[in-house]
Amino acid sequence: MQIDSSLSALTALSPLDGRYAGQVHGLRPLLSEAGFMAHRVEVEIAWLIGLSELGLPEMPAFDASARARLKAVAEGFSQADAARIKAIERDTNHDVKAVEYWLKEQVADVPALAAAAEFIHFACTSEDINNASHALMLQRARTDCLLPAYGSILARLRDLAHQYADQPLLSRTHGQPATPTTMGKELANVVARLRQAVGVMAAVRPLAKLNGATGNYNAHLAACPDIDWPMFSAQVLQGLGLTQNPYTIQIEPHDWIAELFDAVARANTILLDLNRDLWGYISLGYFRQRLREGEVGSSTMPHKVNPIDFENSEGNLGLANAMLRHLSEKLPVSRWQRDLSDSTVLRNLGVALGYTLVACDACLRGLGKLELDAEAIDADIDACWEILAEPVQTVMRRHGLPHPYEQLKALTRGRGITREALQNFIASLDLPAEPKARLLALTPRSYIGLAARLAADI
Known part of the structure; x- marks a missing residue:
C-alpha cells in the first residue's frame, strides 16, 4: 500500500472532511478549531473594549482609531492568524493563553492598546472566553446552517403536501390495510411535527x-472593588448577543446546549421517521425516483434504482443523534467546581451538527427526485373494500342496528x-334511505375524511 498520511479529502479519517466535505462547508468557519480561535478573539476584544469604558484611571477609554484597530483584528481574523496562535500554543501548551499572547502581538504597535495590554484577559478564566465563544459558535451555526437546512426540507414537504393533498392513500396500521388517508395529509403530518421541533x-x-x-468574581473584586461586575459582565455579553447565566461554577453548566442538542435530536428523529416511510412507499411503488444520467443502482443488477438518498439520510441521522445525545448528557456534568472532560467533547460540536447537515442534504435531495405513481397507489386502495367495514358499522351504531361491529367482523376480518x-350487505340493512345511499356511494378512494382539507391547510 502506497497511501501516505498527509491530510486530503481522500485520506481524511472523518467523511465530514472527506466524502461529505462539500456538504458541511458552512460549518467550517464556525465550528472548526480556527473558527473557535476567531470567536475567542471576538470575546476577548469585547471584554477589553468594555473594560476601557469603565473609567479606570489605569486604562483610559480607547479613541476611534484604537477601536477600529481592534475591530479589524476581530473581523479580519484569518487562517494565517490561527496558524500563528497554534505556533504560540506549542510553547504555552495552553490554547487560551496563546490567544492572549497573539492579541498582545497584534496591538503592540498601537500605543493606546499596547499600554492596555495587561487588561487583555483581565480577571478572566479560560472558560469565560471559551463558554462565550461556544455560545456564539452554536448560535451562528443554528442561524446560518441548521435552520436553513430544515427550512428547505419543510418548504419542500409543504409543497408536496399541497400537490398530493387529494391523492387517496391506503393507510397501513401494524402494516395492515387501514382507514384511508391522502399522500398529502401524511406529508402534512411531518410538516406539522417538524415545524414544532x-x-x-x-x-x-x-x-x-x-x-x-x-x-464569584473573586479576582475582579480584588482588583476593582467599586465596580458592579455582574452588571458589567451582563452588558458585555449582551453586546455579543448573549444572555448572562448569573449562577455558575468555573464552567457555564451547558444546560442550554443540552436543551439545544435535545431539540436538534428530536427534529432529526422526525426526519428519520420520514426517511423510513418514504423508503417504504418507494418499495411499494407509490413513488418513482427521477433517473440521473450515468448513475448506477447496483454493480450487478442493472435495473436497480435504489432509495439511496433516504438511506444515506437515515444513517447519518443515527450518527448525529448518537453524538448529540452524548453531548447533551455529558456536558452538564462536571466534578465539583470544574473538570476538563467537557473540553475535549466540546471540540466535536462540528461533528454532531455536520452529520445533521449531511442528513438534511441527502433527504432534500431524495425529496427532489420523487415522482408519484397514482396508478400504483389507486390499485392498492381499490383492492381493499374491507376498509369500509369501519364506516358501515359506525353508521349502523348510530341508527341502533344490532351488533354492528360483530356483524362486520364476521363479514370481513381476515378475508x-x-x-x-359489501353493497349487498349494505342494501340489506334496515337503515333510513339517506345514510344507506351514502354508504352505497362510498368507495375506498372517497373514504378519506378531512384528509385533503387538512393537507391543503398546512
Missing part, C-alpha cells in the same frame, strides 16, 4: 458567563370482501 430548536436561548475562576358483497 424546529421552533423549539430556534427558541433555545444561548447563555454565557464572564464571572471568573469559580463564578377481505368484494364491492358487490
